[in-house]
Amino acid sequence: MTETNGHANGQSNGHPQGFVGTRQIRPDGVDKVTGRARFGADFNLPGQLIGRVLRSPHAHARIVSIDTSKAEALPGVKAVITREDFADQPSEFIPAGEMMMNYKDVVRNVMAREKALYEGHAVAAVAATSTAIARRALKLIDVKYEVLPHVIDVVEAMRPDAPLLHDDLFTVGVEPKPEKPSNIAKRVEIKVGDVEAGFKKADLIVEREFKTAPVHQGYIEPHAALATVSEDGSTELWTTTQGHFIVRAHCARLLGLDMGKVRVTATEIGGGFGGKTVVYLEPLAIALSRKAKRPVKMVMSREEVFKASGPTSGATVRVKLGATRDGKFVAAFAELKYQAGAFQGSPVQPGTMCAYAPYDIEHVHVIGYDVVSNRPKVAAYRAPGAPISEYAVESVVDEIAKKLGLDPIELRMMNAAHEGTKAAYGPKFGPIGLEETLNSIKKTEHWNTPLRKWQGRGVASGFWFNIGGETSVSLTVNEDGTISLMAGTPDIGGLRAALTSVVADELGVPYEKVRPIIGDTGSLGFNFLTGGSRSAFSGSMAIVEAAKQIKNELIARACKLWEAKPDQVEFKDGAVRPLGALAEKVKPMTIAEFAKISGKLGGPIGGVGRINAQGAGPSFGTHLVDLEVDPETGRTTILRYTVAQDAGRALHPAYVEGQFQGGAVQGIGWALNEEYIYGEDGKLQNAGFLDYRMPVASDVPMIDAILVEVGNPKHPYGVRGVGETPIVPPLGAIANAMESATGIRFTELPMSPPKVLKALKEQGRNKA
Amino acid sequence: MARVVLIGNLAQLTGGVAEFQLRATSVKQLFQQLAELHPALGPHLEEGVAVAIDGQIYQDSLFEPIGADSEVFVLPQIAGGG
Numbered sequence: 001m002t003e004t005n006g007h008a009n010g011q012s013n014g015h016p017q018g019f020v021g022t023r024q025i026r027p028d029g030v031d032k033v034t035g036r037a038r039f040g041a042d043f044n045l046p047g048q049l050i051g052r053v054l055r056s057p058h059a060h061a062r063i064v065s066i067d068t069s070k071a072e073a074l075p076g077v078k079a080v081i082t083r084e085d086f087a088d089q090p091s092e093f094i095p096a097g098e099m100m101m102n103y104k105d106v107v108r109n110v111m112a113r114e115k116a117l118y119e120g121h122a123v124a125a126v127a128a129t130s131t132a133i134a135r136r137a138l139k140l141i142d143v144k145y146e147v148l149p150h151v152i153d154v155v156e157a158m159r160p161d162a163p164l165l166h167d168d169l170f171t172v173g174v175e176p177k178p179e180k181p182s183n184i185a186k187r188v189e190i191k192v193g194d195v196e197a198g199f200k201k202a203d204l205i206v207e208r209e210f211k212t213a214p215v216h217q218g219y220i221e222p223h224a225a226l227a228t229v230s231e232d233g234s235t236e237l238w239t240t241t242q243g244h245f246i247v248r249a250h251c252a253r254l255l256g257l258d259m260g261k262v263r264v265t266a267t268e269i270g271g272g273f274g275g276k277t278v279v280y281l282e283p284l285a286i287a288l289s290r291k292a293k294r295p296v297k298m299v300m301s302r303e304e305v306f307k308a309s310g311p312t313s314g315a316t317v318r319v320k321l322g323a324t325r326d327g328k329f330v331a332a333f334a335e336l337k338y339q340a341g342a343f344q345g346s347p348v349q350p351g352t353m354c355a356y357a358p359y360d361i362e363h364v365h366v367i368g369y370d371v372v373s374n375r376p377k378v379a380a381y382r383a384p385g386a387p388i389s390e391y392a393v394e395s396v397v398d399e400i401a402k403k404l405g406l407d408p409i410e411l412r413m414m415n416a417a418h419e420g421t422k423a424a425y426g427p428k429f430g431p432i433g434l435e436e437t438l439n440s441i442k443k444t445e446h447w448n449t450p451l452r453k454w455q456g457r458g459v460a461s462g463f464w465f466n467i468g469g470e471t472s473v474s475l476t477v478n479e480d481g482t483i484s485l486m487a488g489t490p491d492i493g494g495l496r497a498a499l500t501s502v503v504a505d506e507l508g509v510p511y512e513k514v515r516p517i518i519g520d521t522g523s524l525g526f527n528f529l530t531g532g533s534r535s536a537f538s539g540s541m542a543i544v545e546a547a548k549q550i551k552n553e554l555i556a557r558a559c560k561l562w563e564a565k566p567d568q569v570e571f572k573d574g575a576v577r578p579l580g581a582l583a584e585k586v587k588p589m590t591i592a593e594f595a596k597i598s599g600k601l602g603g604p605i606g607g608v609g610r611i612n613a614q615g616a617g618p619s620f621g622t623h624l625v626d627l628e629v630d631p632e633t634g635r636t637t638i639l640r641y642t643v644a645q646d647a648g649r650a651l652h653p654a655y656v657e658g659q660f661q662g663g664a665v666q667g668i669g670w671a672l673n674e675e676y677i678y679g680e681d682g683k684l685q686n687a688g689f690l691d692y693r694m695p696v697a698s699d700v701p702m703i704d705a706i707l708v709e710v711g712n713p714k715h716p717y718g719v720r721g722v723g724e725t726p727i728v729p730p731l732g733a734i735a736n737a738m739e740s741a742t743g744i745r746f747t748e749l750p751m752s753p754p755k756v757l758k759a760l761k762e763q764g765r766n767k768a
Numbered sequence: 769m770a771r772v773v774l775i776g777n778l779a780q781l782t783g784g785v786a787e788f789q790l791r792a793t794s795v796k797q798l799f800q801q802l803a804e805l806h807p808a809l810g811p812h813l814e815e816g817v818a819v820a821i822d823g824q825i826y827q828d829s830l831f832e833p834i835g836a837d838s839e840v841f842v843l844p845q846i847a848g849g850g
Binding site for chain 1: 775776777780820823824825827828829832844846
């Protein structure tokens with residue numbers, strides 16, 4: 001279902017209406033459904049070795065010594081690497097997914113140096129002629145540890161007497177500067193207006209504390225890398241990643257390689273969701289290959305994925321929101337404490353900025369803390385930081401609606417950000433679609449369907465900024481007139497289909513005549529990664545530039561051929577067409593006709609788009625969920641779910657809907673079941689899909705998707721990024737539905753059956 | 769002159785001053801003028817910030833024009849997960 005607002009772009013900007021906005025078959029679809037598509041672990045090279053990683057069994061331990069001699073002596077072992085194989089890095093911050101990461105930490109995360117900081121932290125790696133030999137070699141590596149006290153919980157890690165992870169970590173963002181190190185890496189703050197004065201105007205203030213558990217992105221495909229390093233240092237790497245140019249940069253830096261000698265190919269990717277924006281195996285595979293002088297393949301087990309790759313933060317969040325008796329929000333405060341894992345860099349900054357972004361509130365103050373603890377370093381996860389803070393806010397918004405006797409959609413509508421609203425993080429919004437999503441939800445049959453006992457309904461809204469960034473694409477007109485499109489951002493959610501539609505429309509050729517591929521780092525200029533809801537937004541802008549070059553070249557050639565002036569011709573519908581009197585002398589010439597004789601007219605035809613895309617439009621969404629609680633078991637069943645989100649303009653509606661649905665399902669898991677469970681020993685107890693409970697198809701109903709299209713005026717087709725926002729509202733919507741079903745406000749995620757049952761028992765309500 | 773507002777922790781580097789009136793016509797000039805006024809800001813502006821000019825957010829875009837009456841917010845850099 002699509003609802004287009006009057007100022008959606010695309011119909012009035014001169015772009016032809018062809019394939020954009022239609023549901024074309026994805027060009028990579030056949031290979032994916034037949035099993036022919038090659039994912040990370042599908043790549044092999046002759047003579048390759050198998051790499052395996054030795055990981056710390058301790059949550060926190062000083063590494064006293066590492067003796068690899070016995071492993072190296074084992075027949076079949078060709079290389080062993082440890083901290084000695086990686087030069088230390090100076091403190092330098094670099095973008096990593098949604099947050100900044102420090103190279104000093106990156107080198108320590110890929111291979112522990114002074115200390116092992118979490119269970120699963122890499123301590124050594126081997127390359128051997130078989131998996132069995134590699135495993136045996138790991139057992140022969142003698143690591144002497146001095147086990148240290150550990151800390152897992154974020155609040156405990158903030159205590160002055162907590163075990164200290166880094167003795168050189170001094171809290172940034174506080175005055176005076178601390179004299180002692182702590183686990184609090186940073187304090188951040190967003191402040192507009194005067195919250196104290198604002199709260200004095202409030203007739204009702206609701207203040208609550210919430211807790212969320214760390215959750216993993218849960219991509220089905222584990223991390224995998226295959227590296228080969230030649231004698232002259234030329235390096236090739238195949239890896240499953242959201243950004244192969246970023247992988248190249250990190251590996252070159254960590255291993256002292258010239259970037260130009262490192263060629264990285266992004267394989268097909270079986271999910272990333274932010275978790276594949278950093279490096280784990282890649283530098284190890286290259287280091288092992290360099291040492292062994294043979295190709296090295298490494299694939300993580302699922303247990304390794306859970307223990308050693310980044311989930312997103314768990315957090316403690318305190319929210320205080322004030323409203324007048326008629327429902328106008330007047331002041332808002334929040335304090336966010338986010339786990340960063342073993343190294344600084346949680347998504348707390350975007351958490352602070354997003355917390356109140358959906359609302360027009362004059363006085364806002366949000367404080368955030370970035371806190372390290374003995375867990376794997378967090379990585380990005382869709383709309384990093386936003387689901388946590390917005391869950392807490394949306395829960396309190398719902399409570400205010402109930403206390404004031406207001407309809408929750410009407411309350412949100414009354415306070416909703418709209419064009420001209422000053423965002424809680426400062427600037428004014430341009431055209432945005434939050435009100436349209438609320439209206440769309442209110443009009444659904446879903447909203448008006450009656451519920452039965454133990455059933456509940458919840459609604460929540462959400463926001464994400466979206467980004468653009470550096471992007472390169474190339475378009476080549478082949479000799480037969482077909483078009484080769486090369487993009488440099490891995491296709492995770494239907495990118496090739498979306499971009500192919502744009503190429504087809506820009507050049508006026510059939511969709512089937514465009515063949516998209518994802519180029520390696522040697523084939524295109526730099527591309528920032530697929531993340532931040534940027535790849536379709538930025539890629540389509542770059543294509544418009546590349547297509548313009550082709551059209552201009554064809555016009556120039558036609559003018560030479562026809563001895564005409566540029567104003568006597570035009571490019572339209574895939575051909576250069578003569579205008580006026582010229583039309584009586586010559587016939588239009590198609591791209592294919594130009595391609596056939598391109599050699600005679602000056603050579604191959606093509607265009608490149610190299611841009612730093614700006615103008616990303618924020619995307620707002622509103623989710624509606626019905627659920628049923630079983631009072632005897634505490635199990636929650638999602639009965640019905642509707643997503644409405646502003647896509648600006650959907651290049652490929654099916655894949656935009658897929659983003660909505662996927663985000664909703666991941667949010668359902670986050671809200672109801674998923675959590676990292678640690679024992680007293682600081683070890684993860686549920687590092688597998690049997691015990692880490694993600695939703696499967698039978699757990700969720702069909703997610704209904706409503707495409708709202710309020711065009712982004714800064715994009716030639718009106719596009720907004722859509723991948724992040726859908727995971728923001730589910731947590732709040734489900735918590736609100738749980739309250740509706742049970743009368744209990746759950747303030748801790750996940751709302752798993754044991755917790756629900758316990759809460760029902762405490763209130764004597766655990767009987768049907 | 770453009771109204772320039774520092775959001776987040778940047779004002780800690782300016783002795784608490786969060787708002788400026790500057791005659792900058794581009795992001796490049798804006799950064800130069802801010803760094804001249806408060807040298808401690810320089811490395812942070814180079815490291816990466818976002819700039820919202822009249823509501824539109826730009827990142828790593830030094831040549832973006834700033835109007836005489838523009839409202840400019842200097843924000844923490846924004847990226848994302850995917």
